[in-house]
Amino acid sequence: MPRSTLSVAIITLNEEANLARTLASVHFADEVVVVDSGSTDRTSEIAKSFGAKVFTEPWKGFAKQKNSAIEKCVGTWVLSLDADEELTVELQREIGQMLEVDPQALPQIDGYRLRLRHVFLGRWMRHGGYYPDFKLRLFRRMTSSGAVCFTDRPVHESVQIAGGVETMKNDFLHHGYPDLNIYLEHMNRYSSLGGQIVAAKGKVSRSWVAFCWNVALVPILTFVWNFGFRLGFLDGREGLLLHLYHSAYISWKYAKAWQIGSHAGDT
Structure with a gap:
């Protein structure tokens, strides 16, 4: 065969x-x-x-x-x-x-x-x-x-x-x-790339309400959902750090998309 x-x-x-x-x-x-x-x-x-x-x-x-x-x-x-x-x-x-x-x-x-x-x-x-x-x-x-x-x-x-x-x-x-330095460096780089994708879709948080929702509230709600309701806390200190910094990544992504949109509006 x-x-x-x-x-x-x-x-x-x-x-x-x-x-x-x-x-x-x-x-x-x-x-x-x-x-x-x-x-x-x-x-x-x-x-x-x-x-x-x-x-x-x-x-x-x-x-x-x-x-x-x-x-x-x-x-x-x-x-x-x-x-x-x-x-x-x-x-x-x-x-x-x-x-x-x-x-x-x-x-x-x-x-x-x-x-x-x-x-x-x-x-x-x-x-x-x-x-x-x-x-x-x-x-x-x-x-x-x-x-x-x-x-x-x-x-x-x-x-x-x-x-x-x-x-x-x-x-x-x-x-x-394996360590936080590598993770944070990757999240910074990936949030820049993710921001480009979000901006290309036109989601640049032009209004104050959209900016607060995407940059602040969505990351907070994501952390509460994953760390709390989806039991991320059972993974100990490592779980806390992962979910906390993943939420920060979401904030950075939308903030960078907003920045891209703001610069595009200046040209």
């Missing part, structure tokens, strides 16, 4: 602290494609030591960079991972079992959602809406509708698939925020 092949697509920039863990968790893949955007550390060396195909390209944005990695893959299935993510042993086995099934037996399935487990300051965030966080990351490279790719947007890019999608039972982990 024929076995489906698996390609893993990863984009990197100075990920020597994370990449070996990620690559070790996909040891069963038929190929690993790494598109690096100019790392100055040992990222490329680590990738090559695991047998990955490494390409160096200028940064084009999250979606375009990931799509470039996907375009270089040749497997029947593509698993798109970030360099700070890791498959659990259980998910490795589950994906391996799927690959052993005759490809003709699953013609209606073009993708799988995976259950993302966020690890914040070393603690698994089990509550507050953070788990399970379903991500469509495993998909056929080619479907009846053509090649699969990420939607082109500044941040929070996602895969769109016209065919059938199912959900796998096991988790993969996100180790993106």
Whole structure:
């Protein structure tokens, strides 16, 4: 019985602290494609030591960079991972079992959602809406509708698939925020990108009421909902910090959208 092949697509920039863990968790893949955007550390060396195909390209944005990695893959299935993510042993086995099934037996399935487990300051965030966080990351490279790719947007890019999608039972982990400095730097950068998206939609809080609602009240209500009603407090101090700073991210995003709109009005 024929076995489906698996390609893993990863984009990197100075990920020597994370990449070996990620690559070790996909040891069963038929190929690993790494598109690096100019790392100055040992990222490329680590990738090559695991047998990955490494390409160096200028940064084009999250979606375009990931799509470039996907375009270089040749497997029947593509698993798109970030360099700070890791498959659990259980998910490795589950994906391996799927690959052993005759490809003709699953013609209606073009993708799988995976259950993302966020690890914040070393603690698994089990509550507050953070788990399970379903991500469509495993998909056929080619479907009846053509090649699969990420939607082109500044941040929070996602895969769109016209065919059938199912959900796998096991988790993969996100180790993106081992300390607060990294988290706050990321939230500052992502809120700038998110502000651009909001401003492009015309939601720039021109009125005083809209400004207060988006910049102050929405973040407060989000914190109360997730930390209180969705039991985020059960994740301890780490949960408090995560929800508090996530609410700040929302405020920054709308404030930056307002700033973009204000500058546009001056021109």
